[in-house]
Amino acid sequence: MLNVLDKLIKKINFNFDYIDLGGGMGIDYNKDDKKFNYKKYNQIIKKFLRSHKTKIIFEPGRSIIGDTAILISKIIYIKENSKKDFIIVDAAMNDFMRPALYGAKHKIIPLKKTNKITKKSYDFVGPICETTDKFLTTNKFQKLNEKDYIIICDVGAYGSSLASNYNIRPKPAEILINGSKINVIKKRQKLKDII
Ligand SMILES: Cc1ncc(COP(=O)(O)O)c(C=O)c1O
Numbered sequence: 001m002l003n004v005l006d007k008l009i010k011k012i013n014f015n016f017d018y019i020d021l022g023g024g025m026g027i028d029y030n031k032d033d034k035k036f037n038y039k040k041y042n043q044i045i046k047k048f049l050r051s052h053k054t055k056i057i058f059e060p061g062r063s064i065i066g067d068t069a070i071l072i073s074k075i076i077y078i079k080e081n082s083k084k085d086f087i088i089v090d091a092a093m094n095d096f097m098r099p100a101l102y103g104a105k106h107k108i109i110p111l112k113k114t115n116k117i118t119k120k121s122y123d124f125v126g127p128i129c130e131t132t133d134k135f136l137t138t139n140k141f142q143k144l145n146e147k148d149y150i151i152i153c154d155v156g157a158y159g160s161s162l163a164s165n166y167n168i169r170p171k172p173a174e175i176l177i178n179g180s181k182i183n184v185i186k187k188r189q190k191l192k193d194i195i
Helices: 002-012 038-051 062-068 098-102
Strands: 018-020 055-057 071-080 084-089 108-110 121-125 134-138 149-152 174-178 181-186
Touching: 002 038, 098 134, 108 134
Parallel strands: 018 055, 084 121
Antiparallel strands: 071 084, 071 149, 108 149, 121 134, 174 181
């Protein structure tokens, strides 16, 4: 993009006061994701600034807060099939929209680790009657039981901000952990708060 801008600026002979490079750096949602190379980005921008007098603006979203939050959810029911189990959790697409909205894949891990691994695949789904109320399909996950808790990772960006009361579902509590300090920053909604 900066190469294109470089050519364009030279062609039109116009100096921009500022250039907004936006966000989009993303975060490492899965171990296999290609990491954004900030060092290279920095070098390319510095090189660009050597020949253009302009102010660079960034709008990073996920890269700042994406990995600062997790969503903890309880398994309310397990619907068993021969090869695949549906793990129905008490969080749903209204609490965390990214998988339903644009197929985002967020790692899920058990709250308590054991050594028992299942051979079945798991579909982690919410309790709302919508085909998109699904978080993730996994293979070789730890064997889970009803009432166990799971963690949906990296929900700090577009998590709480995209949450809604769809299906008359009260929103969960939000807890801020700062070192040894634990603060409830949003109280768990009650049904009477929304009807
Ligand atoms: C105008 C604008 N700038 C920046 C961002 C942040 O994008 P990202 O979270 O991919 O860094 C967004 C995301 O919606 C946006 O709409």
